[in-house]
Amino acid sequence: MTGAVMKRSQKAGLPPGSLVYVGDEAAARTTIDVIDYTQEQIDEISVLNAGDLAAYRDRDTVTWINVTGLHEVGVIEKTGEIFGLHPLILEDILNTEQRPKMEEYDETIYVVMKMIGYLEDGKVVDEQISLVLGDRYVISFQERPGDVFDPVCERIRSPKWRARQRGADYLAYALIDTIVDEYFHVIERFGERIEAVDDLIIADPDPKTIRSIRELRRELIFLRKSVWPMREVISGLERSDSTLITHQTRLYLRDVYDHTIQVIDTLETYRDMAAGMLDIYLSSASNRMNEVMKVLTIIATIFIPLSFIAGVFGMNFQHMPELEWGYGYPASLALMAGVALVLLIYFRRKRWI
Amino acid sequence: MTGAVMKRSQKAGLPPGSLVYVGDEAAARTTIDVIDYTQEQIDEISVLNAGDLAAYRDRDTVTWINVTGLHEVGVIEKTGEIFGLHPLILEDILNTEQRPKMEEYDETIYVVMKMIGYLEDGKVVDEQISLVLGDRYVISFQERPGDVFDPVCERIRSPKWRARQRGADYLAYALIDTIVDEYFHVIERFGERIEAVDDLIIADPDPKTIRSIRELRRELIFLRKSVWPMREVISGLERSDSTLITHQTRLYLRDVYDHTIQVIDTLETYRDMAAGMLDIYLSSASNRMNEVMKVLTIIATIFIPLSFIAGVFGMNFQHMPELEWGYGYPASLALMAGVALVLLIYFRRKRWI
């Protein structure tokens, strides 16, 4: 969770504007995939040299350039140069510890988002996705290869899809929508876990449960940090004055906005539930403990007076008439039974047992 | 509670705009009931084929189309086509996991609300109600057959009712008012339960009470999630610039708004009460436990020194003058009684017993 901050600090001290990749070193090469389409035709190319992107600079078609892997700084720099991106955009793309945000520049809109996913071992990870929306192009930057944008590719290939007749802004919307939709998967799995822990707390409060609660809380903090700012990002896009976004696309952005609010709402619900969990756990655990202690103490309390009576008759005084009495022994046992009975009745009356 | 999220995620990945029913599969068929009225006359028809709705498209009368059951996607699609509804409206109608919201489109206003009801087994359920308000028509969409709108039907049938001389906006108001009025029933039953648990906590704190408190809290979270957004929905309608809503109807909407605030206020009051419950429960339970432990410990504490004395006189030393003394036994008993008395007086003084 503090990873972002640690890495970020490596950059502190460098002049503002220095292009340094701040993130995990990815193994694979940086790859560039281009999909260039109009309503009638579509071209899909893997560009090997960033310089070749210049061909897509001033076309009438809609161009989607997807850059995967950020560690080859030169590629990013070249791309930025070709499309005239502001140095601060390039800096933010490379710094993968950004907070989701939306920034308008003179001729482009820059959007940073966090993709969230579950690893196989149940850990939540995030990946920074940057989008640059220009007049006729969208450039997306991913940290790692992944299939998150595959559904969008599929749909672009279908000539019937709405996006084919719309501009780059609708493409950008489709990409954002895909990312927000992913949140639902994560939230769903998270919901299952929170339910599981919540049930466990009542059924079988166990010291290990505390660990689970703590983990849930920490992941919630992590998720909130990624999702909350999306609210501003998307409402910023929707209400932006920029001519890059058409009225029609704004309606769709309003829809993504609603989804984001729904995700946030659910996260807050989980937060409310998680907040009460430790209290419930403590109550449950203390209830169980109290039950144990009460029964044990009652047993001890009944036998201590009995032991005392036995102790009295075990004294070695020479003149103890009871000891010589023929029925002394059974009488003493009866006395003990009587004392035990009286105590039991008293505890019962008090509703302690 | 997480149902919404789970089902929602089934849709994630589909292209935006795909019409897929996201909700429980209802058994019954989708039915369409039309009430078409002016001040003078009224027609009630059950339409079997969605295509027949075209007849009501451009009438001068006020038309209320009530669609029950959302699983026959074709019917919804056809209806949307006839009345020129935006694809996003249709999508939202079918996705029954929406957050209550109000959206203005060019010629319609779209409203999503949650009906809340108590099942017979005491569980709270919700049902999504969508309203589309057009120039001269209102289309309402319900998930399941139900009688919630019956009172409105009754009133429309009466020629004297105000709505008969007013437009579609007043009809929409009447439908919303009916739904908000339903909240009061739910809140009332919830209030009874919260009072019952609250009394129980003091009277007889019991491990089972924790379960009840937890359930109350979870249902409150659920209710808040459904009711809170209604505030924005109705104030959005009241303050909308749309010409679809007349000044006169706005006064009535202000009234519904007040009712919503009243429901929210009461929910917040319950939340405050529920928040303190676990604390009170813990205090109560720990008080009772402490009482038990104190009494038991005092009994043990008195008898342990007495047992010690008995133990001393039970030692087998050959030279223990007390043992041979004629009054040794009664004297030892007296000593024990004395010790017990001193301890009792001491505890009394300290106000422990």
Place this chain on the structure above:
Amino acid sequence: MTGAVMKRSQKAGLPPGSLVYVGDEAAARTTIDVIDYTQEQIDEISVLNAGDLAAYRDRDTVTWINVTGLHEVGVIEKTGEIFGLHPLILEDILNTEQRPKMEEYDETIYVVMKMIGYLEDGKVVDEQISLVLGDRYVISFQERPGDVFDPVCERIRSPKWRARQRGADYLAYALIDTIVDEYFHVIERFGERIEAVDDLIIADPDPKTIRSIRELRRELIFLRKSVWPMREVISGLERSDSTLITHQTRLYLRDVYDHTIQVIDTLETYRDMAAGMLDIYLSSASNRMNEVMKVLTIIATIFIPLSFIAGVFGMNFQHMPELEWGYGYPASLALMAGVALVLLIYFRRKRWI
């Protein structure tokens, strides 16, 4: 506390605009008292027939109509008809479970407030007071006969009083001021109780204290619900664009507003105090309990090793040289005393006793 909601729900389902009295059935008849005054003269009449109020409709004098008792719906309806009140006003007057609010209509301003009072048995009760401010008249509606407005009557009777030369708006201000002043009495008594409980918590924490804390909390919730909305009500009046309220009266309304803020401030202070009470109580109670347990446990802990020693010398082995030793018995007693002393010193050092 939930009374409001329960009763409110009886009305749910009725057509909006149905006039039904929602409140406790008051025994007495609905009475109408009219005070009609100019600077020079004053008339006080008890009107038996609501129809007679028509005479006061268009006078140049200032007219105050005070309606007591709301169960005779016809009287309210007739009054509304004469003064042309909007149906929603009449509905709100009769529904005594309103949240305090202020609503501007075309020619009237409608204000709902809650009077709060202490019953003799220490319970807080509220009563709904509605005011309708028109051009030259004020109509006030009370649920039950009471003397809350008596001071205003007294003052009107005095020809020197400022209000005699001012309009209906100043009269409305005077009535509101009277109600807000009443809050101070309630707050004062509440303050005394909160101080009493707060002192008790430290001095003598007692299971019954939890009950008191719970009651304080619930009444605070109740009071807040009645008083908080008054803030908006009065600031709404002060900032209203309506020509019904003169600049001069606005200055006085600002003054009442300050009083309301003062009441709210004090309520919040009490809330802060009450919030900490349970914590302090638990700390106090657990401190006392710990003291008890510690002393008792120390007594037991000292005697258990001593009993063990006695037990050893009570064993029946044939060859136990100590038993035959002449000073065995005093030596064993000395040993026990020594062990007890060592333990006491140890506990003392550890500052446990």
Place this chain on the structure above:
Amino acid sequence: MTGAVMKRSQKAGLPPGSLVYVGDEAAARTTIDVIDYTQEQIDEISVLNAGDLAAYRDRDTVTWINVTGLHEVGVIEKTGEIFGLHPLILEDILNTEQRPKMEEYDETIYVVMKMIGYLEDGKVVDEQISLVLGDRYVISFQERPGDVFDPVCERIRSPKWRARQRGADYLAYALIDTIVDEYFHVIERFGERIEAVDDLIIADPDPKTIRSIRELRRELIFLRKSVWPMREVISGLERSDSTLITHQTRLYLRDVYDHTIQVIDTLETYRDMAAGMLDIYLSSASNRMNEVMKVLTIIATIFIPLSFIAGVFGMNFQHMPELEWGYGYPASLALMAGVALVLLIYFRRKRWI
């Protein structure tokens, strides 16, 4: 703390505008001190008769009238009459339970503030200071004689001081600045106390500490109530449209505003610290208690099995071969030592001791 409310309620029921002194009856007479100055000259007079103030009504000089003691209502009334103060101003001056506020009237600005000071016995007290700022005069009202404004007097007497060449608004600023500066003294002493208690909690948690924490909390509530509204008061003055305050003085008011924010910030810091104190105390106290209980219980637990063994060999069966065995006694002692050792090793392993 509830004093304000109690006294305030004595006034409730009186007609608005009645001049009644609501505050503690001060022993001394009401005194009026006037300082009248221009850049060149200065006059200091003690006025015995409020009527004499009329002479200062329309001068070109800057006049500061300081009224000490509010119980002679006639003096206040006369002063108000001479300077044409609104009845509500006079009422507020006399009601010493006001919340700090700033009110603009047509030709004057009225400011109420709370002076806070520490009494010698460590109690926090407040005193209401009212300022009326007119065109060329400032009237200040104090409840009790005091030296709070002495530094301002000193400075006015120096012909070089900036205020001498500026208007009444700068004088008012200087007075307000003096009061806000006093807050720092109180906050400082409070800070020392909070540090002291905070250290004590860890070092030596003691039932008396709860009392200290409770007192700190209550005084914080009290301080907040006095200081928070000052924020609005001063920002209100700074942003006021009134021509009574020059642009130059506004810069200085912004400075006082910053000081107020700093005081509030520090109060909030203390609040955060105080909020956590009870938790830390409880943790600390429960840690100490647990340590005690654990050691005591371990002692008991070791000796109970040993006592049992002794008890077995103290039984009086005729055929107990061990008893007749020559090494029975030392063997039994060895057995006991062995059991004790095994238990000690077990507890050690479990890290209980």
Place this chain on the structure above:
Amino acid sequence: MTGAVMKRSQKAGLPPGSLVYVGDEAAARTTIDVIDYTQEQIDEISVLNAGDLAAYRDRDTVTWINVTGLHEVGVIEKTGEIFGLHPLILEDILNTEQRPKMEEYDETIYVVMKMIGYLEDGKVVDEQISLVLGDRYVISFQERPGDVFDPVCERIRSPKWRARQRGADYLAYALIDTIVDEYFHVIERFGERIEAVDDLIIADPDPKTIRSIRELRRELIFLRKSVWPMREVISGLERSDSTLITHQTRLYLRDVYDHTIQVIDTLETYRDMAAGMLDIYLSSASNRMNEVMKVLTIIATIFIPLSFIAGVFGMNFQHMPELEWGYGYPASLALMAGVALVLLIYFRRKRWI
């Protein structure tokens, strides 16, 4: 933490505008370093006499004057006089207990910030940095000599650096950026500590942990107090109407603003984590304690009935047939073993062991 307040109060009572250094007395002399540059050339001078600064008053070059050490009030005063700084600016520069803020004056913008650093012994310290931004100059004031601005110096010396062709506003931005970047270092170390404590809580809850939690909390309060207001400071600069800041620099300020938000976000995350820590600690500690108590109590509970049985057979009655029975002793041992077994099975069933 209260240092600021204590020292601040030393100044209370002085006339507003008195120049007094409020801060720790630094040992070294006040030094003035000037860097004066255009794109082509650069001059670096150490000025010994503040009066020499007049030469830089009206140059066309960009001048950065860095004043280190604030205790020589004359130097500050002289500097202020030469550059025509408002008296309030000088006062604020010398009062090192300011809250971060940004103030616009007619021809200058004044910014106060807090540099935060870790001392070698792990304590967090802050240092006040004041910036005055004029038309062609930036004056920075530091309390103590330090190397925080060294990277900026380095970069200015490089003729290629962007700032060389930009105005004083870009220089001010670079200085602010350097300070915000420093926050990341502090936050990183803080993050490491919070993780360490968080792990410790679960792994090995220890009374010392409370101290660590308390320290973390106090430092968080301290950090928040320094960092939060930076948000307003930088957004104030970004949105300021002043012509001193160019459009281009505003883009860079927006970037620093994002960094500040990121720091604040992380601080809030830490706050959330720290808030839950004490709860988790208490749960953990009470779990461990409960485990101990349960085992110990179970041991005691099993042996008390056994001791009772031994006590019975240790009674000295003359007629106790069991004692004379040949198998009495083994039978009694078997009885005891049986009782112990039954209890163990019972506890096992109840899942207590």
